[in-house]
Amino acid sequence: MPEYDLVIVGGGAAGLSLADRMVDVNARRARPLRGALVEPPPGPTSPVPRTWCFWEADGGRWDDLLTARWDDLAVIGPEGTEYRSSAAPYVYKMLRSADVDRRVRERADRHLDQLTLRVTSVVEEPEYATVLAETPAGRQVRHTARWVFDSRPSAPTTAGRTRLLQHFRGWFVRAAAGSFAPDRAVLMDLRPPQPEHGVAFGYVLPLSDNEALVEYTEFGRHALTTPQYERALGDYCAMVDLGGVEVIASEQGTIPMTDAHFPTRRGHRLFRVGTAGGATRPSTGYTFSGVSRQTAAVARALEHDRVPVPPVPHRPRHLAMDAIMLAALDLGRVRGADFFAGLFSDNRLGDVLAFLDGQSRLPREVAMGLSMPIAAMSRTAVEHAWRNLTTRHQRPGD
Ligand SMILES: Cc1cc2nc3c(=O)[nH]c(=O)nc-3n(C[C@H](O)[C@H](O)[C@H](O)COP(=O)(O)OP(=O)(O)OC[C@H]3O[C@@H](n4cnc5c(N)ncnc54)[C@H](O)[C@@H]3O)c2cc1C
The missing domain is CATH 1.10.260 (434 Repressor (Amino-terminal Domain))
Incomplete structure (x- = not known):
C-alpha cells in the first residue's frame, strides 16, 4: 500500500489550489484521502511572493481574501484614447500569494501532511509512484503515493513555433492621500514606446486612495534587466503623473507565452499541474483561473475515485x-x-x-x-x- 493517495509537489498557485480542494473532497468522501503538500525550504530559488489577478463572477472561492477588486476597467490606446467600461459579468480581482498560502495551510486538515522537502525526482512503479526528496538537512527521503501532481517548473514536450515571454516588473507605490481613485483601474495602457516585435504596456491597479500597483509589461522574446525595467517604470510613472511616489515593494517575473505543448499526463500516476501542466493561457499569460478549472476537475475525479488526469484548461x-x-x-x-x-x-x-x-x-x-x-x-x-x-x-x- 502506498503511504499517500496523492502527493502534491510544489506549494504555488496550483499546489495550494489543489490542496485546498482536497479538504472539500474529503468532507464528501466516506474514506478521506491521505495527501502531502511538498514545498522546499525558503531559499534563493523560492518563487517571490506575488499577486494573482484574474476575473470571474462575484461570489468566488477567494472573495473574502481579495486585496482588491474592480467592477470596471480601462484600456488606453497608443494615441491616448481611454476605453473604460464595466467588466460585467465579471469582476477583476487581485489576491496575494502569501494570503492564499496562509489560508490553505490553516484550512488543511489532519489528512494533509505539509512537508518541507526539495523533490529531486519522481519514479513510477506499477502500483504507486515514489517521490524522492531531500530534507533541509540534506538527508534523502522517499514517499510513495497512488498519484503525484507535480507543479515544479518544467519544459514543454514540443518546441512550439513561437516562444514569447510575458515579462514585467511592478512597483507597489504609496503617494499622498487622494492620489488614486480606488475604482479607476487601468488594465492595459498602450502608450509606452513600443518594441519592434511584440507589445509594451503599463497599468495601474489602485489598492486604496494612496496605494497602487504600477506595472510595466512586455510580450517579447527576451526579458529586460532590472535596471531596464526600473527605467521603463520610472518613465511610465512620469507619463501618468506619478513622478514622486514612494516604492514600497516590487514584483518581477516572466510567464511563458507559447504554442509549445505542456501535456498534463506524464505517466500512469504522474501528472503535471499549473504552468507546467499547460494552465497558462498562451495569449495572455493569465494562469490563475486556468489553475482553478484544472484543480476543480482533479477534485471531481478524486471524489469519485476516477483516474484524476488534470485537463489542459483551454479549448x-x-x-x-x-x-x-x-x-x-x-x-x-x-x-x-x-x-x-x-x-x-x-x-x-x-x-x-x-x-x-x-x-x-x-x-x-x-x-x-x-x-x-x-x-x-x-x-x-x-x-x-x-x-x-x-x-x-x-x-x-x-
Ligand atoms: C510575479 C508574477 C506575477 C504573476 N501574476 C499573475 C496574475 O496576476 N494572474 C495570473 O493569472 N497569473 C500570474 N502569474 C502567472 C502564474 O499565475 C504564476 O506564475 C503562478 O504562480 C503559477 O502557478 P504554478 O503553481 O504553476 O507555479 P508556482 O506558483 O511557481 O509554483 C511552483 C512551486 O513549485 C515549488 N518547487 C520548485 N522546485 C521544487 C522542488 N524541487 N521540490 C518541491 N517543490 C518545488 C516552488 O517552490 C513553487 O512553490 C504571475 C507570475 C509571476 C512570476
Missing part, C-alpha cells in the same frame, strides 16, 4: 487562435499596441474577457475576429494550418 480552438496571434505578433505582422487597442475598442469588455478566459462561444468569437487585422491573421493562420498538417504527417526520423 483546442482557443489554443489554435492563440498560436496564430502569437506568431503574427512575433513575426511583426501585427502591431501589438494597435491589435490590443482594436480588440478592446471594438468589442464589449465582458465579451473580450470571456474570450480571453476561454468562456466565449464561437459566433461571438467570429464577430470579434472581424475587429482583428484580417489579412495578417489569415496569412499566419494558413501557415499555422500547413505547419500542423506537415508536422502531423512527419514520422520520427523523417
